[in-house]
Amino acid sequence: MKYTDLDKTKAFRFLKALAPYDVRKITAERIKKYYVKEAGSLSFNYAALPLDDMIIDQLQELADEQEVVGKYRELLGGAVANPGEKRLVLHHLTRGRVLDKEVWADGVEKGAFYAQELGKIKKFSEAVRKGEVKGSTGKAFEHVVQIGIGGSDLGPRALCYALSLIPLENGEKKLDARFISNVDPDDACGVLAGLDLETTLFILVSKSGTTLETLTNRDLVFKVMKSAGITAPERHMVAVTSNSSPLASTPGLQAVFFMDDYIGGRYSATSAVGGVILSLTYGFNVFKSILEGAHEEDVCALEPDLRKNGALMDAMAGVYLRNIMGYPYSAVLPYSQALHRLPAHFQQLDMESNGKHVNRFGEKIDYETGPVIFGEPGTNGQHSFYQLLHQGTDVVPMQFIGFRHSQGNLDAEVEGSTSQQKLNANLVAQIVAFACGKEDRVNANKDFEGGRYSSLLAADRLTPFSLGAILAHFENKVMFQGFIWNINSFDQEGVQLGKVLAGKVLRGCEGDEKLAAYARIMGLV
């Protein structure tokens, strides 16, 4: 494969010469046409983006020139797609094999390795849910608490919250799932308050086994359990970590599940990092469905024609918005309350992956990379920051996500429509209002310029399958954009300096006067 900086590509120069499509002119024909089918009932509509056929052709040229699908295939096949850390990138393999090809690393066939861990998750989660695995005082587990931060928290948490209303088969029960992430002691304090510790199972998640927050919270939890009279707290704990991590050999744990260095934290929701808590909470079959949705979406992403590949179209549109049109942010707007933490996960996924200033060879680059991602569920956001989106002095591109049916079984017709219909009527209305605006020549305060760009990811219902597909759509989008920008989307060197300085502060600032001055404000010295 050839690795070229974006500003050195031919297609990028051509793209700059084309005028963006004016979405104020959007038509019903265009809405029907600018549409890609994805996994299951998922579809990606890009009619309200500033693209026309000429621009899309040129984006295709760019995708081809940067060999993005080829690079994706190489990654799937076991290439060192994370060159900074000299690592393979194998999160797709946790969902199933996309290519008909074995991936070997460190003398292990990794597909078989992940499948084996998946088998362990199935067995363990079933045993816990049946009450066969019990706590140290002989009681079945009813609560699960994940202790992890960043990738060990945001993805699993977003998925866990997203499924709280799904119906389970065979009268199975949901376990109560909670999360402790922050080193702020108030986080653990709040989560543990009122929890029956005898029936609580903790999942300790840290790939390296050295994450400050997670180790500190583990010790805090041990302390609370011991003072509550639980003499063998390790029987209330499992770990998800890598083979080489110090966590793996903690004595007395109920179980240890493995991931490895080829699964980046922010891409780990479909590994044991998300798998253990999702299987414990909802049953293994629910987690399996998430994997199936993600896998089917991974297969869709192999398609080289971007008009038939939703994640790729989304990625290329994002590059156009960022590097041709210059928008530094993008809003993620799920019209589903169950997805209220999905924007926070995508924020991490996107900003930690593509917030980079060097190319994959470690050389500084001269063009913009990942944008700022933010978002809240609709219709809530409509009564909050949409004012700025409609009438602010800047244009903020948007990604809408919607579902034709609700997840829970509660709804009612009020004034001729159900709540779900009202929700989706608002979604539809917003897309058109943003795109077309509405002129008011008399009162500029009531004038809507329009020309606000958005895309729409829609599915029948928020199920484990469609949730997995949506997750993979965004993961693959971010990966494709990384290829276009010629950056490494799989490392995160930017988090190191803060860690080093925090250690210095805890050791008394070691003569650094600036640190000491701020430490004084925060009552540390």
Added chain:
Amino acid sequence: MKYTDLDKTKAFRFLKALAPYDVRKITAERIKKYYVKEAGSLSFNYAALPLDDMIIDQLQELADEQEVVGKYRELLGGAVANPGEKRLVLHHLTRGRVLDKEVWADGVEKGAFYAQELGKIKKFSEAVRKGEVKGSTGKAFEHVVQIGIGGSDLGPRALCYALSLIPLENGEKKLDARFISNVDPDDACGVLAGLDLETTLFILVSKSGTTLETLTNRDLVFKVMKSAGITAPERHMVAVTSNSSPLASTPGLQAVFFMDDYIGGRYSATSAVGGVILSLTYGFNVFKSILEGAHEEDVCALEPDLRKNGALMDAMAGVYLRNIMGYPYSAVLPYSQALHRLPAHFQQLDMESNGKHVNRFGEKIDYETGPVIFGEPGTNGQHSFYQLLHQGTDVVPMQFIGFRHSQGNLDAEVEGSTSQQKLNANLVAQIVAFACGKEDRVNANKDFEGGRYSSLLAADRLTPFSLGAILAHFENKVMFQGFIWNINSFDQEGVQLGKVLAGKVLRGCEGDEKLAAYARIMGLV
């Protein structure tokens, strides 16, 4: 008062000619000096912002030229500070009288009016908490559920979550507080699941009494209660609304509390909108403390010297970052898990207030107004989007918030430091890492440019008082910026078009082909 567009002011032209301060050169002296005391233990440190004394002098000139403190005084005194809707702006008066002056409107002395409602809240919340006011089946209330959206949700929710670990006096108990906001039926479905409706009191909040989401959710809740055998569901409900609203005359409600058109939704957390649920959940004295903190902060904001007025310094720095340096976003980063929803509230407060493209006379303006606001608590964010903040291709200004002590009573020393110390060591480390960076000439991927700007709002502890002060700090900051930009921070015309089009969709799209094409995707037609 004189109302001038920012680009027509003298000071703005001078500001453009000055070079920003390079925060890489920050010193301990500067950190000690660039500091404003605010209400109680709250302080605002601006050492890591790109300001030097010359720039600050010029920002003072600008603040004086735009008469921002004078306009604040006028607003407090009952001026029509919301000219678009021809309304007074009186949320400060819900905290206490800042000026020694009565404010009359519609034949009513408004200070007395809000005080009277406050008295009603005290009486009612005490009666509920003592079990004197009961549900329709004779049981005391143990759960309170607020039904509201936007300003009736985000502020009250953020404050309510923020106090979940505070100790209460005299062994008082906390009630269980929940919120339904979204018209998505899954929101109500999730909140009502497993709730004992006999002991639940709903607080219906809508100023106009016509909010689609809130009325729909009220009817949904009525339906659920009736099918659960509660024949008089209105005995489980109170309303917070304006005098003229249809909600005010709903028969059978337990109580009705009033606000009025002079309290904007996003500024209403200290009115009955936040007061009822906070008083029910934590007791009236807790709400009273929030008001005292906010009031003391409102008094601080009267100071014309921005070096002695933290909210004004924050506001002017924001204008400098936005209009001189061109940054289109700002991150709010509370190092306190209890404040996990505060960024969402400030996002609304700021973006809905100042995301405007016309001046207060309704004329289009030629300069940028409010930025995009986003944020998550630290240390969580460090393991998420901080990668982009440190090493992305753009600079994102930041607002840190921190507390010297934790709120709850759980902490432990692990490896020589408590969790709270680790939390604050990280906060301190991040500010310095962002400002100063760290050169790496060998490996550009490990190079940190620095020059990332931030401010720090710090207090001893997250108490009701400091929470109220922080809330008012941001409210007043947003107000001051609106004066600088010469816009109306108190209307929200940008939310109207979407409402109109949503109605059209629910009526079958009325021949609008674009709406119909999207409606088809969402399964509405």
